[in-house]
Amino acid sequence: MDTSKSEVLHDVPPYIRAYKDGTVERLVGYEVVPATLDPETGVSSKDIVIMPETGVSARLYRPKSTPTGEKLPLVVYFHGGAFCIASSQEPKYHASLNRLVAEANAVLVSVDYRLVPEHPLPAAYEDAWQAIQWVASHASGGGAEAYLKEGVDFGRVFLAGDSAGATLAHHTAIRAGKAGQELGLKLRGMVMIFPYFWGKEPIGLEVTDPFRKAMVDNWWAFVCPSDRGSDDPLINPFADGAPALEGLACNRVIVCVAEKDILRDRGRLYHEKLAKSGWQGEAEMVEIQGEDHVFHIFEPDSEKARDMVKRLASFIKRE
Structure with missing residues (x-):
């Protein structure tokens, strides 16, 4: 080019x-890698178009084997990348999700939502909502993906994502709460991995690290040139006009943060406010010491990354 x-x-x-x-x-x-059978985990994957009108696709992951007739939990996953990079075919994400699927023994749909700047926000948020509606269509016996109808327990559906993907998971869970029974699907839980929330007034590490604070401010100004800036409800769940946390459409949430991550304190605050809100659910908090943002994507073989994936898998498998 x-x-x-x-x-x-x-x-x-x-x-x-x-x-x-x-x-x-x-x-x-x-970078992209094809969907395939992963020799290390035995997880198989394939790419499917889930919204023909926009071209939005997803990568569907299936674990190695399950007893005949057993239905598995389903994870709807949104990748990170500050809303402007990465995809469901990105090699590091593909490898990470193979491991999560194998560890959790779950089916996973990794959504390839549209990116900024070609598709300005809130396109990604709309794609996330359309994706959960596509999943819900299979719960009622419709939908085009036979394996979902046959192999998934729609009483155990989880939203998950890292960084910007965790932001999308949050907004999708809020919107599902507003939709109620009209969605046709009840969410069991939400997995928030190093969530990308932000705000104008610095807190925690943002106060002592103005360089990285300015860098994240710049990222958000690029992907969402709003007159609200970093206090836009799309990125700040506590800004004026943001939906109340008690509207989350799930009864379990796990929030993961990393000690050295500039986004750490926003994740902590989310967990704290969720636990104190009128939301009737169980909120867990995990902090990985000595690590930075999405370290598990870049260092998947580290002991801490493997331990984190096991913790998330346990959260998904728990009845």
């Missing part, structure tokens, strides 16, 4: 550059 003659409109390191001529250059997260 020759961008030498085009003026840079937005430079958002280390992720992406957008040029005045409309060209978008993703610096990371653009």
